[in-house]
Amino acid sequence: LDRLQMGASIRHSKLEGLEERETLFLEFHGSPRAVDEQIALVREICASFGGDELKWALEQEARTKLWTARHNAYWAARSLRSGCESFATDACVPISSLPTCILEAQRAAEAAGLTAPIVGHVGDGNFHMLVLYEPSDPAQRARAEALTDQIARIALAHGGTATGEHGVGLHKRNLMREEHGAAIEVMAALKAALDPSNIMNPGKILPDETDLTP
Incomplete structure (x- = not known):
């Protein structure tokens, strides 16, 4: 903590x-x-x-x-700003890079003017920053979303991953090509072969522009 x-x-x-x-x-x-x-x-x-x-x-x-x-x-973190909502980051990096990555994440939150405490299970290089924002303030929410992307890219720059345990879902699809490069096409080919009708969890994980043609 x-x-x-x-x-x-x-x-x-x-x-x-x-x-x-x-x-x-x-x-x-x-x-x-x-x-x-x-x-x-x-x-x-x-x-x-x-x-x-x-x-x-x-x-x-x-x-x-x-x-x-x-x-x-x-819940302790949420109590820092009553009425706020939050985004949780899920950066994971090699343990040797963890101190530098955390310091960069803290500086990014400070530069964004956001309250963002950190907790992690750092024995495996994984930490979570809980980014708090006022839901009625669109500009603040946009800064919070931008910060979550920035934290993920900091992790990628240190040889880590954008998602240590929380999965990709919708919000991190835009980072998958940055992390995996040409391997995205391999993933898409496997997805198309196993699910030609694209009915298994469609629209998740892979970037929007990925070709799923079987």
Whole structure:
């Protein structure tokens, strides 16, 4: 969770004892000895990069409380601007590119003048920016939509994908050729061969101009 999202989570879920700053949540599994070794290693790594002392828990109730900030993140983020709607981005990049990609995404949101907290499951390089906008303001909605495309293109520029887990659907079809290039024709040929009448989920994933002629 970035600083903006963490602050929203603390206020929304009334999480005393947690700080309003960038926060990484980790879960360790294994034998008691293996878990102790993992915690010691992570503590050393965090300290070497200027991180705070770990806050951790073993009992289920205490663990659930720590995870609340992440589990309630969506509604916490929506509480930042009452009455607003949102778009969720789904950028996924190689882990080595993740810090740079997140910083570029934050700068893009700031330049667009939009409130956009970030949450992710960053162990696989995937993060989501929730872009908030006023539904009664067409110009603001347009900026929000443009920002979601910009975040996807930032991910592509870092060797990633426009959609890590949320799928393509309608809104990301315009990015598929940028991401996959000539492979789009191969996908279209397979689609046409398996679905010559184009009745299986028509109008999704592939760009509008793609030829689906069998």
